[in-house]
Amino acid sequence: MARMLAVLLLLAAHAAASASAGVTSPYRRSLLMLPDMPLDADVFRAPEGDNAPEQVHITQGDLTGRAMTISWATPKHPGSNVVRYGLDADNLNLTAEGTVRRYTWGGTYQSPYIHHATLTGLDHSTVYHYAVGHGYTVRSFSFKTPPKPGPDVPIKFGLIGDLGQTFHSNDTLSHYEANGGDAVLFIGDLSYADDHPGHDNRRWDSWARFVERSVAYQPWIWTAGNHEIDYAPEIGETVPFKPFTNRYPTPFRAANSTEPLWYSVRMGSAHVIMLSSYSSYGKYMPQWTWLQDELATRVDRAATPWLIVCVHTPWYNTNDYHYMEGETMRVQFERWLVDAKVDLVLSGHVHSYERTHRISNVVFDIDNGKAAPQINASAPVYVNIGDGGNTEGLANSFRSPQPEYSAFREASYGHATLDIKNRTHAYYEWHRNQDGVKVVADKAWFTNRYYLPTHTN
Amino acid sequence: MARMLAVLLLLAAHAAASASAGVTSPYRRSLLMLPDMPLDADVFRAPEGDNAPEQVHITQGDLTGRAMTISWATPKHPGSNVVRYGLDADNLNLTAEGTVRRYTWGGTYQSPYIHHATLTGLDHSTVYHYAVGHGYTVRSFSFKTPPKPGPDVPIKFGLIGDLGQTFHSNDTLSHYEANGGDAVLFIGDLSYADDHPGHDNRRWDSWARFVERSVAYQPWIWTAGNHEIDYAPEIGETVPFKPFTNRYPTPFRAANSTEPLWYSVRMGSAHVIMLSSYSSYGKYMPQWTWLQDELATRVDRAATPWLIVCVHTPWYNTNDYHYMEGETMRVQFERWLVDAKVDLVLSGHVHSYERTHRISNVVFDIDNGKAAPQINASAPVYVNIGDGGNTEGLANSFRSPQPEYSAFREASYGHATLDIKNRTHAYYEWHRNQDGVKVVADKAWFTNRYYLPTHTN
Numbered sequence: 001m002a003r004m005l006a007v008l009l010l011l012a013a014h015a016a017a018s019a020s021a022g023v024t025s026p027y028r029r030s031l032l033m034l035p036d037m038p039l040d041a042d043v044f045r046a047p048e049g050d051n052a053p054e055q056v057h058i059t060q061g062d063l064t065g066r067a068m069t070i071s072w073a074t075p076k077h078p079g080s081n082v083v084r085y086g087l088d089a090d091n092l093n094l095t096a097e098g099t100v101r102r103y104t105w106g107g108t109y110q111s112p113y114i115h116h117a118t119l120t121g122l123d124h125s126t127v128y129h130y131a132v133g134h135g136y137t138v139r140s141f142s143f144k145t146p147p148k149p150g151p152d153v154p155i156k157f158g159l160i161g162d163l164g165q166t167f168h169s170n171d172t173l174s175h176y177e178a179n180g181g182d183a184v185l186f187i188g189d190l191s192y193a194d195d196h197p198g199h200d201n202r203r204w205d206s207w208a209r210f211v212e213r214s215v216a217y218q219p220w221i222w223t224a225g226n227h228e229i230d231y232a233p234e235i236g237e238t239v240p241f242k243p244f245t246n247r248y249p250t251p252f253r254a255a256n257s258t259e260p261l262w263y264s265v266r267m268g269s270a271h272v273i274m275l276s277s278y279s280s281y282g283k284y285m286p287q288w289t290w291l292q293d294e295l296a297t298r299v300d301r302a303a304t305p306w307l308i309v310c311v312h313t314p315w316y317n318t319n320d321y322h323y324m325e326g327e328t329m330r331v332q333f334e335r336w337l338v339d340a341k342v343d344l345v346l347s348g349h350v351h352s353y354e355r356t357h358r359i360s361n362v363v364f365d366i367d368n369g370k371a372a373p374q375i376n377a378s379a380p381v382y383v384n385i386g387d388g389g390n391t392e393g394l395a396n397s398f399r400s401p402q403p404e405y406s407a408f409r410e411a412s413y414g415h416a417t418l419d420i421k422n423r424t425h426a427y428y429e430w431h432r433n434q435d436g437v438k439v440v441a442d443k444a445w446f447t448n449r450y451y452l453p454t455h456t457n
Numbered sequence: 458m459a460r461m462l463a464v465l466l467l468l469a470a471h472a473a474a475s476a477s478a479g480v481t482s483p484y485r486r487s488l489l490m491l492p493d494m495p496l497d498a499d500v501f502r503a504p505e506g507d508n509a510p511e512q513v514h515i516t517q518g519d520l521t522g523r524a525m526t527i528s529w530a531t532p533k534h535p536g537s538n539v540v541r542y543g544l545d546a547d548n549l550n551l552t553a554e555g556t557v558r559r560y561t562w563g564g565t566y567q568s569p570y571i572h573h574a575t576l577t578g579l580d581h582s583t584v585y586h587y588a589v590g591h592g593y594t595v596r597s598f599s600f601k602t603p604p605k606p607g608p609d610v611p612i613k614f615g616l617i618g619d620l621g622q623t624f625h626s627n628d629t630l631s632h633y634e635a636n637g638g639d640a641v642l643f644i645g646d647l648s649y650a651d652d653h654p655g656h657d658n659r660r661w662d663s664w665a666r667f668v669e670r671s672v673a674y675q676p677w678i679w680t681a682g683n684h685e686i687d688y689a690p691e692i693g694e695t696v697p698f699k700p701f702t703n704r705y706p707t708p709f710r711a712a713n714s715t716e717p718l719w720y721s722v723r724m725g726s727a728h729v730i731m732l733s734s735y736s737s738y739g740k741y742m743p744q745w746t747w748l749q750d751e752l753a754t755r756v757d758r759a760a761t762p763w764l765i766v767c768v769h770t771p772w773y774n775t776n777d778y779h780y781m782e783g784e785t786m787r788v789q790f791e792r793w794l795v796d797a798k799v800d801l802v803l804s805g806h807v808h809s810y811e812r813t814h815r816i817s818n819v820v821f822d823i824d825n826g827k828a829a830p831q832i833n834a835s836a837p838v839y840v841n842i843g844d845g846g847n848t849e850g851l852a853n854s855f856r857s858p859q860p861e862y863s864a865f866r867e868a869s870y871g872h873a874t875l876d877i878k879n880r881t882h883a884y885y886e887w888h889r890n891q892d893g894v895k896v897v898a899d900k901a902w903f904t905n906r907y908y909l910p911t912h913t914n
Binding site for chain 2: 361371
């Protein structure tokens with residue numbers, strides 16, 4: 001009861017706050033662009049041992065979390081391609097055989113051996129221990145499977161975008177770790193390798209070593225961003241997404257998708273859809289077809305009431321940087337998301353933080369002149385979380401005056417957490433990186449669009 | 458002088474006409490949907506002779522027309538992979554070696570052997586004779602290379618879209634042949650094989666036999682439409698454009714593109730850009746990058762003043778059918794085309810005919826409320842020519858009242874011709890199929906946006 005009272009008080013406080021105009025936070029971090037941490041930084045250190053497995057990361061391996069895909073790299077030779085795992089760290093009695101591959105880049109770079117193995121038949125909400133490597137260079141990790149999907153199953157997501165590999169990135173990752181989420185919804189732009197000459201793919205390796213400390217222990221769910229495209233015809237690389245798709249598998253087949261860049265997962269009470277800003281979304285095309293079917297037939301709000309969409313390029317963003325870049329995709333899909341009563345759309349790309357009110361702009365028909373965002377209780381909240389801390393610096397030029405649909409915006413680095421409590425309420429916080437510590441600088445209670453559709457937040 | 462006077466009189470007449478409101482032509486063809494012609498129809502007949510080459514078609518093989526790509530199919534075995542050609546029909550003293558391939562479809566269909574050979578080092582404006590096959594089944598054809606690009610070089614294009622293979626399609630093709638163009642700009646949707654169960658790929662074969670009578674003798678320049686996607690996961694076909702790209706090569710590399718679905722050619726005084734509605738046009742992606750570079754660095758209006766863009770899904774279309782489907786791509790690229798002073802945008806997809814005034818809708822910034830098409834002398838004319846006659850029938854539901862930007866619209870089958878006279882003027886006609894004969898139902902003189910930018914038409 002005490003907790004419920006606290007929740008109600010918070011809601012009342014928020015309702016009072018949301019009646020006021022949007023906030024452009026006066027707080028600003030240094031706008032100095034930081035270079036990536038040097039390749040010999042400790043956070044990039046390869047593990048000791050001959051051909052030691054490195055760059056370990058895991059992601060959900062099926063639709064609901066009874067499978068987990070383990071990925072790792074071996075630098076010198078393929079080594080063992082097997083994951084040993086089990087419930088007891090001292091008795092890894094199960095094995096999963098993986099695949100191994102390498103890729104070349106630009107005629108000069110040769111990737112390490114990249115392994116992917118999917119552990120299947122797992123139980124929900126269960127800790128599994130696993131080990132990769134063999135001989136003297138076995139490395140051991142563990143993860144907890146997500147809870148079985150259900151309408152009141154709590155789950156806490158970390159929301160991180162545009163992370164990169166600067167000291168700011170390191171702060172963001174550390175702050176997220178301290179906040180203790182169950183899984184990360186990563187909104188695209190991982191390594192920023194393509195900001196280096198020739199898209200230096202060693203930066204894909206260093207990034208994977210850097211984030212291993214989190215992503216080897218809990219699933220990160222990947223959305224592709226523009227820094228995953230790696231389209232470089234000047235060095236003969238003309239197939240988009242080559243490093244990314246070689247390194248980061250997604251469970252797209254389990255979601256009835258035919259391509260790894262758009263898919264969905266169910267975790268706890270959430271149904272999370274990943275879309276690709278950088279694939280065709282033309283009518284009749286695979287992504288369009290898939291999303292139509294997904295919303296019509298595979299989303300079950302009664303069972304997983306929280307419907308979240310991740311798409312790298314924002315559809316709403318009041319920053320001059322990348323302004324209206326998402327317009328082409330918004331025009332194509334916004335109506336579907338409003339009709340589906342999506343709770344939350346997460347984007348990155350713009351290197352600042354912003355949260356909108358529930359808005360839509362879906363009545364324009366070319367001839368009627370009605371083309372303005374309107375408050376709409378059926379529409380999603382849009383959150384821009386492209387503030388992970390990469391080397392490109394902050395997007396600090398907000399449009400003025402602040403449009404009515406913008407609830408809070410600030411040009412700082414940080415990350416957010418979405419703590420889904422039950423079928424009706426989720427508590428959201430944005431954590432600014434502030435002089436080495438994390439500070440909650442924006443927060444909101446979101447009410448579910450399926451079970452509480454008439455609430456305005 | 459007499460001719461110039463005639464031109465001036467026509468211009469004056471048109472100026473008077475264009476001051477009036479848009480025309481919704483009262484003329485209507487039967488709205489009955491026609492099935493495709495039966496597979497044993499004469500127009501689909503395979504040529505006599507053992508393993509006789511069939512489905513012969515040609516397209517420009519380089520940027521300016523000094524190369525021509527010859528394609529053909531052999532049904533039983535690869536046969537000869539060589540094109541013999543020369544200036545004298547009785548002395549084909551040159552040879553070009555081609556490639557050969559087959560593809561499977563849906564686990565049941567096996568394509569014939571598909572050959573592609575590019576003749577290079579040709580002279581402009583020159584008739585070449587060529588032959589494919591060997592032994593008793595040699596088949597001979599000829600073509601004339603396009604004229605060397607230059608600002609006053611006349612050229613006459615046929616404009617055909619959404620052709621299909623009904624009796625209407627046959628009328629359209631015959632009428633175009635009677636009009637005698639130099640080359641066809643084909644605006645997408647070739648065979649409509651995908652309207653048959655399992656995307657019956659025999660309909661790709663029959664279509665290629667049907668149009669051979671024109672396209673073996675003059676280059677058709679291909680734009681991909683939605684009926685080229687052939688995305689059919691239900692039968693295991695998950696890679697878009699498989700039949701189309703196997704059968705219809707394009708000279709994309711000569712235009713510095715990395716994919717066959719977007720590219721350009723120069724013919725006479727025209728620079729023609731083909732875009733793909735059904736590929737990613739997201740910022741940073743290959744098509745986006747290519748178009749940006751193309752407009753900035755490879756279009757030379759002084760040399761080839763007529764800038765034409767072909768894109769299957771219309772950006773402006775006042776028919777209820779497919780209304781606003783092109784909006785997502787318009788939002789992405791319209792500004793570039795207006796800035797580049799494109800003369801003409803050709804589209805199909807909607808099965809009727811429409812021509813707009815010069816309009817643009819490029820000042821919307823989400824917050825300013827300015828989202829309506831405006832007359833703009835820098836903007837292209839949009840022509841919808843999706844009226845080739847396919848089996849899906851006519852799109853006969855125009856929005857009412859006719860928007861101001863719509864100059865002429867009619868739900869009939871037909872094709873158009875664009876007869877470029879010189880650097881300033883081009884004569885355009887739309888030819889309705891009317892009870893077996895062709896009738897000019899719409900016509901216009903277009904003035905060039907580079908050399909006569911202040912003229913309104």
